[in-house]
Each structure stands twice: as structure tokens, then as C-alpha cells.
């Protein structure tokens with residue numbers, strides 16, 4: 331006899347956190363870590379590892395990738411693993427990636443007025459990136475790739491307006507793009523599949539995020555503290571992000587050396 335009970339095995343714990351109106355699939359989980367966990371992680375980020383770029387500073391763990399996008403296999407520092415990676419496993423964040431868990435973390439720090447140009451994360455990684463935000467809120471801007479714009483708009487027609495001057499303000503498909511995702515401190519943002527490969531993301535180098543509302547922020551209904559933005563503004567403060575990824579190519583050379591030494 332067929333059972334009418336719901337099949338709990340197929341329940342996806344991420345489903346309630348899907349951001350509507352975007353291509354598959356982005357998820358936003360507010361309060362993914364506690365305030366104590368946030369403070370503890372911030373206190374352990376090594377101050378001597380920062381590399382200063384023009385509009386932010388950055389550090390890579392366990393190391394930067396080689397020129398051909400290979401990771402020299404090594405463990406992530408434990409303050410980046412516990413509790414964050416353990417909690418990823420509960421939600422199955424990396425369950426479909428080759429190594430089933432992240433092996434690389436980029437830490438970015440943005441002071442007020444700093445940002446990152448629109449970009450894609452590229453083919454060095456499996457198409458899953460999980461971003462933990464620390465310290466303060468910030469808006470991530472989501473736009474289409476110019477090539478996609480072209481494909482959609484032209485249909486063989488001539489000039490594409492707006493490609494050279496940045497993304498068009500009009501929606502480019504059935505999805506509400508361009509849009510913004512408001513990342514609160516302690517939240518987790520997960521970007522997968524075509525949202526990873528077909529969209530660009532960036533952070534404007536501005537001092538205040540403005541015009542914040544349910545109509546302009548894709549994840550408004552998932553925010554932990556929307557009342558903090560009821561004036562429609564977020565005056566930026568220093569925000570740190572941890573972006574967890576699974577690098578596809580991992581060299582075991584470093585491990586072999588260490589393994590060889592430990593046999594003696």
C-alpha cells in the first residue's frame with residue numbers, strides 16, 4: 331500500500347532559505363553563527379597575513395592557489411573549521427562537490443567606502459561558494475554577465491546599450507536582476523549552480539547603502555533584523571567576509587613531503 335506520509339528523507343534543509351527571484355540557486359541563512367562565535371573568529375584572524383589591495387584587504391587559507399589554479403593540499407586552520415564547516419555539513423552545503431567540504435577560504439575586509447568590482451569566481455572552484463559575514467552589514471550587487479545580456483537582448487540585432495557602461499537597470503530575464511543581497515553580520519550566503527556561473531557579484535565602494543526596501547533587496551524577507559534598515563540606509567562599518575570554496579585541483583605534494591618526514 332502506498333504511504334501518504336511525507337518523505338522526510340528528501341527534505342532539503344536549505345529549502346526555507348532560498349532567495350526568490352534569482353536563477354538557481356542562492357540561499358541566505360540569517361544568524362548562521364552566534365555573536366560569541368563571530369567575536370571569536372574575528373579575534374583569531376592573523377593580522378600579519380593581510381595582503382592590501384586598492385579597495386580592500388585579503389588573506390587566503392591555507393594558501394593562495396598556484397598559477398594553474400592548484401591548491402597545495404593542507405588543512406584549514408581550526409578557527410575556520412569549527413563551528414562553520416561543521417554546520418555546513420548539517421545543511422549539506424558542500425555535499426555535491428568533489429571533496430564534499432571546503433578546502434579553501436578567502437578572507438576579505440572592507441572598511442567604510444571600500445568594495446570589490448563585479449566579477450565571477452570562476453572555474454578553479456566547484457560551483458558552490460559559502461560566505462559568512464562578520465562585523466557589519468553590506469550590500470552585495472548581483473548583475474548579469476555582459477555576454478548573457480548580449481545573448482538575451484540582441485537576437486542578432488546591433489549594438490547593446492549598457493554593456494560598456496555597466497549592467498542595465500532593466501530586468502534582463504524572468505529574474506529580478508540586477509538586484510542586491512543585504513548580508514547581515516553572522517549570516518551565511520550560499521551561491522550555487524547557474525547563480526554561480528551566470529551572474530556577477532560585487533560590492534560598491536560607497537559609504538552608505540541606500541534605498542533599502544523589500545522591493546530593492548532580494549533577501550529582505552529572510553533578514554534577521556530588517557527594522558535596522560527602516561530608514562532605507564546602511565551606513566557602512568568594517569565588514570569581514572569568509573568565503574568558503576572547494577578547489578577542484580589539489581596537489582598532494584606538500585602532504586607527501588610531510589608524510590615522508592613523519593615516517594622517520
Ligand SMILES: O=C(O)CCC(=O)C(=O)O
Pocket residue numbers: 436438446451461470531571573
Ligand atoms: O566579500 C564578499 O562577500 C564577496 C567576496 C568575493 O566575491 C570574493 O572573494 O570572490
Ligand SMILES: [Fe+2]
Pocket residue numbers: 449450451531
Ligand atoms: Fe567573488
